[in-house]
Amino acid sequence: MRIAQIAPVCESVPPSGYGGTERVVSWLTEELVRRGHRVTLFASGDSRTRARLVPVVERALARGGGADSVMAHVLEIGAVQRRLAEFDVLHSHIDYLAFPAFRDSDPPLLTTLHGRLDIDGLAPIVRHFWQRPLVSISDSQRAPLSAANWVATVHHGLPLADYPFGAGRGDYLLFLGRMSPEKRPDVAIDVARRAGARLVLAAKVDPVDREYFDTVVRPRLDEPGIEFIGEADQMGKLALLRDARALLFPILWPEPFGLVMIEAMACGTPVIARRCGSVDEVIGGAVGRICDDDDALVKAVEEIGAIDRTRCRRWVEQWFSVERMATSYERIYRRLASGRKDRAPVRALVPVPAAAGERR
Amino acid sequence: MRIAQIAPVCESVPPSGYGGTERVVSWLTEELVRRGHRVTLFASGDSRTRARLVPVVERALARGGGADSVMAHVLEIGAVQRRLAEFDVLHSHIDYLAFPAFRDSDPPLLTTLHGRLDIDGLAPIVRHFWQRPLVSISDSQRAPLSAANWVATVHHGLPLADYPFGAGRGDYLLFLGRMSPEKRPDVAIDVARRAGARLVLAAKVDPVDREYFDTVVRPRLDEPGIEFIGEADQMGKLALLRDARALLFPILWPEPFGLVMIEAMACGTPVIARRCGSVDEVIGGAVGRICDDDDALVKAVEEIGAIDRTRCRRWVEQWFSVERMATSYERIYRRLASGRKDRAPVRALVPVPAAAGERR
Numbered sequence: 001m002r003i004a005q006i007a008p009v010c011e012s013v014p015p016s017g018y019g020g021t022e023r024v025v026s027w028l029t030e031e032l033v034r035r036g037h038r039v040t041l042f043a044s045g046d047s048r049t050r051a052r053l054v055p056v057v058e059r060a061l062a063r064g065g066g067a068d069s070v071m072a073h074v075l076e077i078g079a080v081q082r083r084l085a086e087f088d089v090l091h092s093h094i095d096y097l098a099f100p101a102f103r104d105s106d107p108p109l110l111t112t113l114h115g116r117l118d119i120d121g122l123a124p125i126v127r128h129f130w131q132r133p134l135v136s137i138s139d140s141q142r143a144p145l146s147a148a149n150w151v152a153t154v155h156h157g158l159p160l161a162d163y164p165f166g167a168g169r170g171d172y173l174l175f176l177g178r179m180s181p182e183k184r185p186d187v188a189i190d191v192a193r194r195a196g197a198r199l200v201l202a203a204k205v206d207p208v209d210r211e212y213f214d215t216v217v218r219p220r221l222d223e224p225g226i227e228f229i230g231e232a233d234q235m236g237k238l239a240l241l242r243d244a245r246a247l248l249f250p251i252l253w254p255e256p257f258g259l260v261m262i263e264a265m266a267c268g269t270p271v272i273a274r275r276c277g278s279v280d281e282v283i284g285g286a287v288g289r290i291c292d293d294d295d296a297l298v299k300a301v302e303e304i305g306a307i308d309r310t311r312c313r314r315w316v317e318q319w320f321s322v323e324r325m326a327t328s329y330e331r332i333y334r335r336l337a338s339g340r341k342d343r344a345p346v347r348a349l350v351p352v353p354a355a356a357g358e359r360r
Numbered sequence: 361m362r363i364a365q366i367a368p369v370c371e372s373v374p375p376s377g378y379g380g381t382e383r384v385v386s387w388l389t390e391e392l393v394r395r396g397h398r399v400t401l402f403a404s405g406d407s408r409t410r411a412r413l414v415p416v417v418e419r420a421l422a423r424g425g426g427a428d429s430v431m432a433h434v435l436e437i438g439a440v441q442r443r444l445a446e447f448d449v450l451h452s453h454i455d456y457l458a459f460p461a462f463r464d465s466d467p468p469l470l471t472t473l474h475g476r477l478d479i480d481g482l483a484p485i486v487r488h489f490w491q492r493p494l495v496s497i498s499d500s501q502r503a504p505l506s507a508a509n510w511v512a513t514v515h516h517g518l519p520l521a522d523y524p525f526g527a528g529r530g531d532y533l534l535f536l537g538r539m540s541p542e543k544r545p546d547v548a549i550d551v552a553r554r555a556g557a558r559l560v561l562a563a564k565v566d567p568v569d570r571e572y573f574d575t576v577v578r579p580r581l582d583e584p585g586i587e588f589i590g591e592a593d594q595m596g597k598l599a600l601l602r603d604a605r606a607l608l609f610p611i612l613w614p615e616p617f618g619l620v621m622i623e624a625m626a627c628g629t630p631v632i633a634r635r636c637g638s639v640d641e642v643i644g645g646a647v648g649r650i651c652d653d654d655d656a657l658v659k660a661v662e663e664i665g666a667i668d669r670t671r672c673r674r675w676v677e678q679w680f681s682v683e684r685m686a687t688s689y690e691r692i693y694r695r696l697a698s699g700r701k702d703r704a705p706v707r708a709l710v711p712v713p714a715a716a717g718e719r720r
Contacts, residue, residue, distance in 0.1 A: 071481035078488040100461040121431035128438040
């Protein structure tokens, strides 16, 4: 098929550092190219891809690309409009911005919403543009907008070749991500100490989180067994994941999809998480522990040796591979493209994967 | 004609306080209604109009309307799209946001750009959407984007009935507007003192200008003859203008159109301005003084008695009335609506008014 991938231009595709959406768009794009689709990637000019790249801005906005975000994405939409005849389907990853720009007579526009949906003002937009088919990245993400035109949940998937399996030989638990209050690095420290385990924290401190870090987290970094190593790049992240006994993921916010969970499991590292957001859908009993309180988190650490690391990797191979993600999207693209003539809103095209769990 | 006016929703139409764009949209809308057009105003729900009002958000964003600005305006565009068949022409005042949303097969979209055009990222958008007919609010405004698809300059116009003529009996000069560095209240103080004249400053202090005000302006408010009275509401503004000897407008930035200049002249108050932005186009030798330096500003104050206040009002009646503005827009609307079939970009529909001056 002839597919337009409309990526955010805040980061390059793939991103140099953070940027979950741009990373997933990159994985999907490269896999679709590998399958023989003619993919055009609308993204920042410093992106790297085997698809045809239409650069919207010279450099990603986060790397000094200049224009403000709304302007850059309006420009991107214009670039897509100019090439409409070249596509069978348009796949947007830039939230609601593309909604008003396309018509029934255009190639169908599919939008994957990558963020939280409990944002002020989003509900009226989704109601207004109710015909726009939407994909959620987890079932739990939909809660604030459950009545929207969801055609599927497509969980993220990653290229397993890029995530080598590791034996977990390091004697540490891992906290990976950002030092923000809702990620609860403080709980990770509590849990590790109570379980008598070492904890490595590899995390970025954004300016907005600086005060939180300085007042809540930093004073505790001298406690025994606690080691903070700053932000890890992709290679450092893989090395850390390979050797970790478990990933601690004690988040306290409705994360739409925690990419780091599948990255960990791909490397064989089980996940100990708090029940929140998409956690239920991403990890199951054989590959991690879903806990309702701190006591359960401590107990899960103590029992983590019972989890077979090879099952973690197989879990990702089975449910969270880029191949599976691409296949899900292919089905949606085909259905949308073939349904162009009847114009009816397309619903429930793809069976929504059940919440992951032992029953699988 | 059946006309859609697409207003910003940051302020109501008309605005309760500041909000030049919303004020002009209100004047234009009411005049078009008076002329028998079927006007639909897309604006915040707390707007007041004789047109049909389509409320986009319940309250103006500046008055706690909730949603962020981009979301609200995307919603507004959606509301227009849903009613496309009801219009002969769409007139947008929301910058570039509507550019990607309408097609050649839709009623033509006219956009008046109300702001500065030397904004990072705007030039590529205007180049990309080069077919969109644009109106500038002064010739000087166009400078940063001189090659865009300008179809006319339409200077703002006001309803003279709302601006009663005054004899200028107060023995003071007036500085009116915002206390920001580019408006140069400090120069107004210098000039008044050197000319031995009283100066009344009626101006808003925005939070962003607080430090400037505290360090540069406030220390000088105790000087003889200088009086600061805070922000004036519309009634207070009219009273001040009616009795002022002159408006001091020593701006040092390319103001696209200084609404306060025509408000002053409508009340009979001449304008003493620095040559900058649209000043050349708005005031002429019989109704004010355009000065190149501070000495000239002082001299102008000393000679201000030579200006006949009735000529100031006639100047506004002749060039800056709402009737004239509406007539200019009517011509553009008609031309755009009649040109719908050929699709060619419309250029230079209306003779651009020459820079105002004695020759008029």
